[in-house]
Amino acid sequence: MSPSAEKGLACKPNIGLNKKISRRDFLELSAVWACATAWVLTVIGLLKFPKPALLPDISNKFKIGKPEDFPVGSAKILADKNTVIFRDEEGLFALSLVCTHLGCIVSKTSEGFSCPCHGSKYDKKGNVVKGPAPRALDWFEISQLPSGKLVVDAGKRVPVGKKYTV
Amino acid sequence: MPIKAIKEFFRNFTELPKALRQSVVRHDKPTSDRARSQIIFGNIFLHILSTRTHRYSLKKTFTLGLGVMAVSSFIILLVTGILLMIYYKPSVEMAYDSIKDIHFVVPGGRFIRNVHRWATNVMIVTVFLHMARVFYTAAYKKGRAFNWVLGIILLVLTLLLGFTGYLLPWDQLAYWAITIATNIAASTRELTDVLNMTSYCDPGGFIKVLLLGSEHIGEEALIRFYWLHCIILPLALIVVLAVHLWRIRKDGGLARPDKLTEKELEGTPKDALSDKVFDYAPEKTYGLMCLVKGKSPAVSRGPEQTVSSWPHLVVRLMAVFMMTYAFICLYAFFFNAPLKELANPSVPENPAKAPWYFLGLQELVSYSAFMGGVGIPTLALLGLAFIPYLDRENQEIGRWFDSKEGKRAALFSFIFASLMTIGMLALTVKLGWLRNWFPHIPQIVITFINPGTILVLAFIIWSFYWMGKDNSTRMAALALFTCFLVAFVILTYFAIYHRGPNWEFYWLKSQWPTH
Structure with a gap:
């Protein structure tokens, strides 16, 4: 505190501005800061508690049957997985039905897909045509088990247009 | 013979009610100023009030009772919320049914x-209006800066309480509103995707997982929202509210002008001490004058213009509480709280609308998720919180719109913001936006150039224009605050009434296509 600020006060503040710190003050300050550090570290440690170490979600992989179940030109919607499986001459591909904008479920239309929440529209390959969606619908990885069954991994995205050739 | 003790016992016995009362209430009947003060400072709940209140603080047209209404509705929410907890079961299987039980089976449920x-x-409405009142009467000045910040924190807590409560019924409305809201949190990916760093730095995704306890909305999310809604947020709100109210006293009561005319005090109560001029220094005080900010007690300074808080202030507090209470009860008697079908994760509501107080944001979100949901709200809240630090102009406080100049700045800003917002909405509805004109435009361009960001930019430019024109930071703040308030109201109205299925524009709800 500057002397001019001290002047206006009825009682003189009892705070010394000693450059040298006494042993007592040093120990007191150390104790205060030790407490503060302990609390801060405790809080940081406790903050880890609400972060789930293991997500309770079920596996992203699911079997969809054999390639013969998907005739060329077909489109099969798996409502419980929010996924659609297409088959054309070039192969199979799985598209997510979850809008990339804010997670509503898009519905299939004749031109492609449209989202009810904020009016995003996608073409048949899932590319954004209209609305606020920031990117194309996800294309999921398809693989085949030795048994011949197809597996979709909804946790793995592949580039738009990458089809699985049977 | 122990006659004396027996006599004494019987006397004590007959005087028990009186002695009991005197041990609880330790003051006389409020017939003297001293006893009236004692009622206030001798009571732990009332002593947050000062024993005498300035007449101007009791002026109806000054505060409009908005802060008290907000606290009143919060008390009602606490009581009803605690009651609802008896029957509500926070589990995915039982939540919806328990709400139905409360609705149809529980007596009075x-x-x-x-x-x-x-x-x-x-x-929520009164908190917003209270904020506007404090702003327009410049009541965030003269040592009240931090209390304004606390007010902004209370606003956020209020909105979060509303939002977390929205999921609990586990109906379609709840499920899809929370889906949208948590994906808004994750929408920082719009930015990190462009920078190609989402895989190792995804703050939005982290918050989403922290909120939901999972990638999807399920049991984990429900229990976390329940926990936030019933424990964490109310507790935080009560603590901050206590500090907020306490600071009103420490900052010298409600804001008021230094010089008041008799006309300005018209209609306010008066008592014997109101006009008294204290021309002597008190003989004995317990003041801590070297620690207290502001001016020392009035000595030869003219009338204090205060009245005893008991009964003048307390009666008014109670009246505002009862009015709020009566209004809510009447409304609740005639209108039922909505409850849609059970949540269905594969069929979104169409339109899926957030609670009304977030619909202004949802309109912005329909241009860009990140800007509308994270960017602009963060900017607006930070801007709000820092108003008292950026506008420190010394001025008379406690009058609506300050002065003629203030009224003019607010009026012109009102007109400007209305025209800008309505114009922008009309343009967007009629012509669409960048993607309709340039189908292959990169997302990052839309993120930064959309109707929302353009509005914000226009408002900031407008505010600087007023700063230069009137050479005043207060006028700039008035202009900016008015613009944001007007835009918020118009956007909210627009999204409630003119957005239908697929977020398309409709003049009326009756024009919505039926399916």
Whole structure:
């Protein structure tokens, strides 16, 4: 505190501005800061508690049957997985039905897909045509088990247009 | 013979009610100024009030009772919320059914839930209006800066309480509103995707997982929202509210002008001490004058213009509480809280609308998720919180719109913001936006150039224009605050009434296509 600020006060503040710190003050300050550090570290440690170490979600992989179940030109919607499986001459591909904008479920239309929440529209390959969606619908990885069954991994995205050739 | 003790016992016995009363209430009947003060400072709940209140603080047209209404609805929310907890079961299988039980089976359950629902709306509206009142009367100045910040924190907590409560019924409305809201949190990916760093730095995704306890909305999310809604947020709100109220006293009561005319005090109560001029220094005080900010007690300074808080202030507090209470009860008697079908994760509501107080944001979100949901709200809240630090102009406080110049700045800003917002909405509805004109435009361009960001930019430019024109930071703040308030109201109105299925524009709800 500057002397001019001290002047206006009825009682003189009892705070010394000693450059040298006494042993007592040093120990007191150390104790205060030790407490503060302990609390801060405790809080940081406790903050880890609400972060789930293991997500309770079920596996992203699911079997969809054999390639013969998907005739060329077909489109099969798996409502419980929010996924659609297409088959054309070039192969199979799985598209997510979850809008990339804010997670509503898009519905299939004749031109492609449209989202009810904020009016995003996608073409048949899932590319954004209209609305606020920031990117194309996800294309999921398809693989085949030795048994011949197809597996979709909804946790793995592949580039738009990458089809699985049977 | 122990006659004396027996006599004494019987006397004590007959005087028991009186002695009991005197041990609880330790003051006389409020017939003297001293006893009236004692009622206030001798009571732990009342002593947050000062023993005498300035007449101007009791002026109806000054505060409009908005802060008290907000606190009143919060008390009603606490009581009804605690009651609802008896029957509500926070589990995915039982939540929806337990709400139905409360609605159809529990005696008075429907009414209690209605009161809880509508009191939320009253609280949110009054909190917003209270904020506007404090702003327009410049009551964030002269040592009250931090209390304004606390007010902004309370606003955020109020909105979070509304939002977390929205999921609990586990109906379609709840499920899809929370889906949208948590994906808004994750929308920082719009930015990190462009920078190609989402895989190792995804703050939005982290918050989403922290909120939901999972990638999807399920049991984990429900229990976390329940925990936030019933424990964490109310507790935080009560603590901050206590500090907020306490600081009103420490900052010298409600804001008021230094010089008041008799006309300005018209209609306010008066008592024997109101006009008294204290021309002598008190003989004995317990003041801590070297620690207290502001001016020392009035000595030869003219009348203090205060009245005893008991009964003048307390009666008014109670009146505002009862009015709020009556309004909410009447509303709850006639209108039921909504409850849609059970949540269905594969069929979104169409349109899926957030609670009304977030619909202004949802309109912005329909241009860009990140800007509308994270960017602009963060900017607006930070801007709000820092108003008292950026505008420190010394001026008379406690009058609506300060002066003629203030009224003019607010009026012109009102007109400007209305025209800008309505114009922008009309343009967007009629012509669409960048993607309709340039189908292959990169997302990052839309993120930064969209109707929302353009509005914000226009408002900031407008505010600087007023700063230069009137050479005043207060006028700039008035202009900016008015613009944001007007835009918020118009956007909210627009999204409530003119957005239908697929977020398309409709003049009326009756024009919505049926399916």
